[in-house]
Amino acid sequence: MRNVNVLYGETQAIHSVSLDIGCNEVVAMIGPSGCGKSTFLRCLNRMNDTIEGCRVEGELSLDGEPIYGPKVDVVPLRARVGMVFQKPNPFPKSIYENVAYGPKIHGIASRRAELDEIVENSLHRAGLWNEVKDRLNKPGTGLSGGQQQRLCIARAIAVSPEVILMDEPCSALDPIATARIEELIDELKENYTIAIVTHSMQQAARVSQRTAYFHLGHLVEVNDTETVFTNPEHELTEAYITGRFG
Numbered sequence: 001m002r003n004v005n006v007l008y009g010e011t012q013a014i015h016s017v018s019l020d021i022g023c024n025e026v027v028a029m030i031g032p033s034g035c036g037k038s039t040f041l042r043c044l045n046r047m048n049d050t051i052e053g054c055r056v057e058g059e060l061s062l063d064g065e066p067i068y069g070p071k072v073d074v075v076p077l078r079a080r081v082g083m084v085f086q087k088p089n090p091f092p093k094s095i096y097e098n099v100a101y102g103p104k105i106h107g108i109a110s111r112r113a114e115l116d117e118i119v120e121n122s123l124h125r126a127g128l129w130n131e132v133k134d135r136l137n138k139p140g141t142g143l144s145g146g147q148q149q150r151l152c153i154a155r156a157i158a159v160s161p162e163v164i165l166m167d168e169p170c171s172a173l174d175p176i177a178t179a180r181i182e183e184l185i186d187e188l189k190e191n192y193t194i195a196i197v198t199h200s201m202q203q204a205a206r207v208s209q210r211t212a213y214f215h216l217g218h219l220v221e222v223n224d225t226e227t228v229f230t231n232p233e234h235e236l237t238e239a240y241i242t243g244r245f246g
């Protein structure tokens, strides 16, 4: 991302942010409420396109290819850059269909056997297979909150993304379900690049290799996570991590 600006109407929410995210890296985005973390995250798979009056400027590319521009089809882009939201949002369909839906519409699998394999693999990777293998035809909405969030992760994985965006994925979960998702992030980073917005500095410290600190729409500092939390470069970062504001 280079010199990214985001405007909601006349109001600028992101000011000239440049950030590189490397392959198989977990990058955490932290900062006080309203600093623009979610807005910036949504630029990465063009989810801001769905918000009326929202305008994104600057250069954003994935594997060297621009992700904005008239020729870019957002449907395959959003398969390559999947998203997991704050509140688990399974479709009102069976557990199986939740995971199979993406591969079907993207034409990744047509035969039932292929689809079965993708569903099983994705649920395994999301750490949910053992809990649901005997109830695949039951509604996804009947799972616990933590299981639903893992189902949403399985759904994102099912279309073989390169990047997974997570917008406060644990904020609706209890500490045990949160720990399970954090373990999962650790496992997923072997195969995927992950950008996660979190309000929890402990979570950022536990799961990420690099942390980006945002303040009033500006990217103040980005560094390896240990440095950000033990020896931040900027006084605004220090004030935030020591609890002086935010």
Ligand SMILES: Nc1ncnc2c1ncn2[C@@H]1O[C@H](COP(=O)(O)OP(=O)(O)OP(=O)(O)O)[C@@H](O)[C@H]1O
Pocket: 008, 013, 031, 032, 033, 034, 035, 036, 037, 038, 039, 040, 051
């Ligand atoms: N749909 C929208 N329309 C207008 N302004 C918006 C919209 N969404 C966000 N904003 C504004 O953009 C700024 C950044 O919001 P954003 O939600 O990205 O911040 P955040 O850091 O993710 O906040 P939080 O931690 O509270 O979720 C805020 O001033 C917010 O009011």
